[in-house]
Amino acid sequence: xxxxxxxxxxxxxxxxxxLPIPTLIRASTVCKLWYAIVSSLSFSSTTTQAHxxxxxxxxxxxxxxxxxxxNQSFAFDPVSNLWFRLPVLPTRHHxxxxxxxxxxxxxxxxxxxxxxxxxxxxxxxxxxPPLRFSRINPLLGVSDDGWRRVPRFxxxxxxxxIGNLVDIEDRLAVEIYxxxxxxxxxxxxxxxxxxxxxxxxxxxxxxxxxRFYVFGIYSCFVSSFDLxxxxxxxxxxxxxxxxxxxxxxxxxxxxxxxxxxxAPVGQSFNLWRIDEKTMEFSEIAxxxxxxxxxxxxxxxxxxxxxxxxxxxGNLIYVFNEEYHKKxxxxxxxxxxxxxxxxxxxxxxxxxxxxxxxxxxxxxxxxSLHNILRGEEEDEDVAPMQAMAD
Amino acid sequence: xxxxxxxxxxxxxxxxxxxxxxTFEVEEAVATKLxxxxxxxxxxxxxxxxxxxxxxxxxxxxxLEWCKKHANNNTNSDKGNDEVNKWWDKEFVMDLDQNTLYxxxxxxxxxxxxxxVDLLTEKVASMIRGKKVExxxxxxxxxxxxxxxxxxxxxxxxxxxxx
Numbered sequence: 001x002x003x004x005x006x007x008x009x010x011x012x013x014x015x016x017x018x019l020p021i022p023t024l025i026r027a028s029t030v031c032k033l034w035y036a037i038v039s040s041l042s043f044s045s046t047t048t049q050a051h052x053x054x055x056x057x058x059x060x061x062x063x064x065x066x067x068x069x070x071n072q073s074f075a076f077d078p079v080s081n082l083w084f085r086l087p088v089l090p091t092r093h094h095x096x097x098x099x100x101x102x103x104x105x106x107x108x109x110x111x112x113x114x115x116x117x118x119x120x121x122x123x124x125x126x127x128x129p130p131l132r133f134s135r136i137n138p139l140l141g142v143s144d145d146g147w148r149r150v151p152r153f154x155x156x157x158x159x160x161x162i163g164n165l166v167d168i169e170d171r172l173a174v175e176i177y178x179x180x181x182x183x184x185x186x187x188x189x190x191x192x193x194x195x196x197x198x199x200x201x202x203x204x205x206x207x208x209x210x211r212f213y214v215f216g217i218y219s220c221f222v223s224s225f226d227l228x229x230x231x232x233x234x235x236x237x238x239x240x241x242x243x244x245x246x247x248x249x250x251x252x253x254x255x256x257x258x259x260x261x262x263a264p265v266g267q268s269f270n271l272w273r274i275d276e277k278t279m280e281f282s283e284i285a286x287x288x289x290x291x292x293x294x295x296x297x298x299x300x301x302x303x304x305x306x307x308x309x310x311x312x313g314n315l316i317y318v319f320n321e322e323y324h325k326k327x328x329x330x331x332x333x334x335x336x337x338x339x340x341x342x343x344x345x346x347x348x349x350x351x352x353x354x355x356x357x358x359x360x361x362x363x364x365x366x367s368l369h370n371i372l373r374g375e376e377e378d379e380d381v382a383p384m385q386a387m388a389d
Numbered sequence: 390x391x392x393x394x395x396x397x398x399x400x401x402x403x404x405x406x407x408x409x410x411x412t413f414e415v416e417e418a419v420a421t422k423l424x425x426x427x428x429x430x431x432x433x434x435x436x437x438x439x440x441x442x443x444x445x446x447x448x449x450x451x452x453l454e455w456c457k458k459h460a461n462n463n464t465n466s467d468k469g470n471d472e473v474n475k476w477w478d479k480e481f482v483m484d485l486d487q488n489t490l491y492x493x494x495x496x497x498x499x500x501x502x503x504x505x506v507d508l509l510t511e512k513v514a515s516m517i518r519g520k521k522v523e524x525x526x527x528x529x530x531x532x533x534x535x536x537x538x539x540x541x542x543x544x545x546x547x548x549x550x551x552x
Contacts, residue, residue: 004491004513004529011498011510018514025550029522029540031531075549084549121547371547 005031013037020079021052021366028372035372044369054252055079056312056363058346059103059120060319060327061088062356070354075121076346077366078315078331083350090123099136100161102200103362105207105312106144106370109153112136112161115177117153120364121371128153132186133172134161137199139214141207143227150179154212156205156225157190157198171195174225190214193221193235206250208276213255215248222248222279236279240272244304248274249311251334257281258309258316267304268292269318271332271341285332285341287318294345295320295328312363317346323355403430404438405453411446415453422456424501441500448489448496455481455505482512487528522551 007015016027016037028038037043055078064070073086089108100112109117112134116125138158144151153176160170174187190198194216197203206213211224211233220239223232238248238257244267246259255274260267269292272281295318296303306322319329329346401417403426420439421427429439441449458477485493490512497505517525526533533540544551 004487005531007494008498011494011506014506014510015513015517018511019517022550023518025547026522027517027525029535029543030525030529030533032534034531035535035543085552086549121549372543 009033009037013043016043017051020077021368021371022077022080022082022084024368025371038368039372041369041373044367051079052367053365054314056105056315056365058310058315058317058329058331059360059362059364060349061101061103061108061360062327062354063101063358063360064354065357070356072354072356074349076317076329078333081347083347085350086121087123089118090125101360102138102140103360103364104140105142105362105364106151106367107142107153107364108360109140111138111140111155111158115153115155119370121366126150128177129183131155131175132184133170133175135159135172136161137201138172139200139203139205139212141205141212143207150177152179153177154207154225154227156212156214157194157200157203159199171198174230176227187225187230188232191223191232191235193223194219204247204249206248206255208250208255211276213248213250213276215246215257217245217247220246224276238274238279238281240270240281240283243270247309249309249316251311251316252313254334256284256311256316256334258311258318260304260307269307271316271334273339284334284339285343287330287332287343291330291343291345295325295330297325308361310361310363313365315363317361317363319346319361321359321361323353326353327359402437405449406438406440407444407446407449408442409445411449413446413449413453415457416460419453419456419460422460422502422504423452424503426500428501443499444496445492448492451489451493452496452500452502452505456502459504478508482508485512487516 012033016024016034019027024038028035057078058076060074062072071088073088075084075086077084100110102109102111106120107117108120111131114127115131116127118125135158139156141154142151143154155175158172160172171189171192173189175184176187177184194203194214197216197219202217204215204217210227212227213222213224215222215238220237221235222238223235225232240257240261242262244260244262246257249256249258255276257272257274259270261270268289269287270283271285273284274281306320307318308321309316309318311317314334316332316334317329318332319327321327326349330343331346332341332343334341402414403417403420405413405415405420417430421430426439459474490509494506494509494513497509516528520528
């Protein structure tokens, strides 16, 4: 007779620790003991944390400008190598429009007209007091120092949003949400060098070792905001030879620059490791040419313009923001000690995939404890059907 | 048969006695891959016969077989050993039926064979992967003890993971 149900809690916990998150969510409904193990803080924070932090998920939220019922939300778990179709977020109070809706580690957020956040894989918006400077397309960082219920949100740059008008000249103060006082603190704005393009359309950002890095995708300007001292560093230029455009990414233990590069043999997609002290770069990988070309199929010179890149932990996701091939993506895993990079294609999104006006994409770690035991959903949230287009 | 109690050499032999009286003669270097036996040897020193009342002969034999393989492979300094061990581990767990797997895991846990426990728990995990909740319960003979509605509530909140 086999009685696996007689196993000790320690052994059961060890068995469950090998499983990917979606399997664990299913496993949590097997019996009370399994639920208690999987949803416990210790299982999330010690048993499986290192593994999950190395393997962040890739989120893709598609927005349709005129018909929000065509919005779709997807999440990719690299451990089970599967896409999941998530319910779209309720929109009664916080209609996500493309320019003020974004995602960052752990959260979906809107920045205007209200600042609101919802944990990923949850469907409850929570509103903070308004930003001092309401804005669209800002950069956003999530600084989660431990197990606070709400982290600090860092809002940088973006474009002033007054009524329905925008003011592109305004250099907006950095605002940081303080969850203890439930208020926003103001700090010096992005250095003036970024004035030509201070929104998330032309900047990428990376939160790394207590500093919020801002990097010009095309301009190659880089500066960092010290989260303890609240000052910006001197603006430097980070431009590897031949780079056309690139993104700055905070991986587990290193800053990485990832971008399209002109080489004698044609264009390639390269990764460089960045020394955050000197801003010196050293190449660590080049995406295999056939993989790069499998994401884009036109012969136009500017075919790579719709390439986007996000990353966290040990993973860097590269994908095509155009509907054309249904948003194809690939992922590069940067090996821990060796730094060896291996590339693979991400499976296709599960059909049907609508055509979106904009896709919000980001990487996030996923916490089982938050999924299973996190805060209850807000009462005032209406189901999706309540939305009239 | 065993060497004198004061000298500990790699060839010292230990006698292990299982619950059903079956005895195994194994090299100390092999048996001490098991934390529990290592502790007994260190504490009792001179004792050459170790009784293990919680493990029967069949499973003790299998555990020792695993120890022997790993002890032998580890003494060679060849780099390829990791690969050999992995390949051998894979073979070792491949055809285990559920009953054997369970008792082997209990034996390995009782004897504190950490690496073997890791190998076996990973094997059990592989039997959960890709299964529906009902199938998991059936496989492991677990009865749901949720109150009515509780299970549905967890399921409803995370319906995406159940599709």
